[in-house]
Amino acid sequence: MKIDPKSNDRFVNILKSVVIPRPIAFVSSQSGDGLLNLAPFSFFNAVSYEPPTIVISIARFAGDKPKDTLKNIEETGQFVVNMVSRHLAEAMNKTAAEFPEEVNEFEVAGLTTVSSELVAPPRVLESPVNLECQLKQVVTIGEGKKAYGLVVAEVVYCHIKEDVFDGHRVDMQGLGLIGRLGGHSYCEVDNLFEMQAPVYK
Numbered sequence: 001m002k003i004d005p006k007s008n009d010r011f012v013n014i015l016k017s018v019v020i021p022r023p024i025a026f027v028s029s030q031s032g033d034g035l036l037n038l039a040p041f042s043f044f045n046a047v048s049y050e051p052p053t054i055v056i057s058i059a060r061f062a063g064d065k066p067k068d069t070l071k072n073i074e075e076t077g078q079f080v081v082n083m084v085s086r087h088l089a090e091a092m093n094k095t096a097a098e099f100p101e102e103v104n105e106f107e108v109a110g111l112t113t114v115s116s117e118l119v120a121p122p123r124v125l126e127s128p129v130n131l132e133c134q135l136k137q138v139v140t141i142g143e144g145k146k147a148y149g150l151v152v153a154e155v156v157y158c159h160i161k162e163d164v165f166d167g168h169r170v171d172m173q174g175l176g177l178i179g180r181l182g183g184h185s186y187c188e189v190d191n192l193f194e195m196q197a198p199v200y201k
């Protein structure tokens, strides 16, 4: 079947079902006034090693309401990406509702704040990996109420739980991270296989 995205108003569902699995950035941020915020985003990935850089694409609006995370990142330039293990899935999901800005989603989800090392927003204690991030730039994608802000940020500090990192190797299966699929589906990272990339001589 051939599909022209411009003439298929459900293309969003197709795109979200074929670009899978997507890692989830569970982002803790703070407004300029110090209001805490926590929300998940799966338009997320790592895009360079030096400097270590990640991107997250955040819709500027949910309906008429501006998304707090993008607003906070633009106001303060700092945030934390907390990676999401299976045991955190339900708590993560609770924070995805469009709460008013003054609601602290750490409390909604029953999660614990712990101070970050180099950035002001706290990290999620229950998460196995926290990436402290400093904003580099926000690239606008689309227009008006449908616009996205593609957040480009440098990872300036990293925390990994000691039971999944021996100083050299990360226990990827032990992390128990989940990925976002299309619809309401998720997957677990629990079926690994190995393959070395060939070297051209």
Ligand SMILES: Cc1cc2nc3c(=O)[nH]c(=O)nc-3n(C[C@H](O)[C@H](O)[C@H](O)COP(=O)(O)O)c2cc1C
Pocket (backbone or CB within 6 Å): 024, 037, 038, 039, 040, 041, 042, 043, 044, 057, 058, 059, 060, 062, 066, 067, 068, 069, 070, 092, 093, 095, 096, 097, 098, 099, 180
């Ligand atoms: C697993 C998951 C992934 C999501 N990914 C995104 C995303 O990549 N971009 C986005 O704009 N919203 C995404 N959302 C929706 C936001 O989490 C939701 O709009 C949230 O209320 C934003 O909160 P905020 O206003 O506190 O920033 C996702 C929701 C879930 C449950």
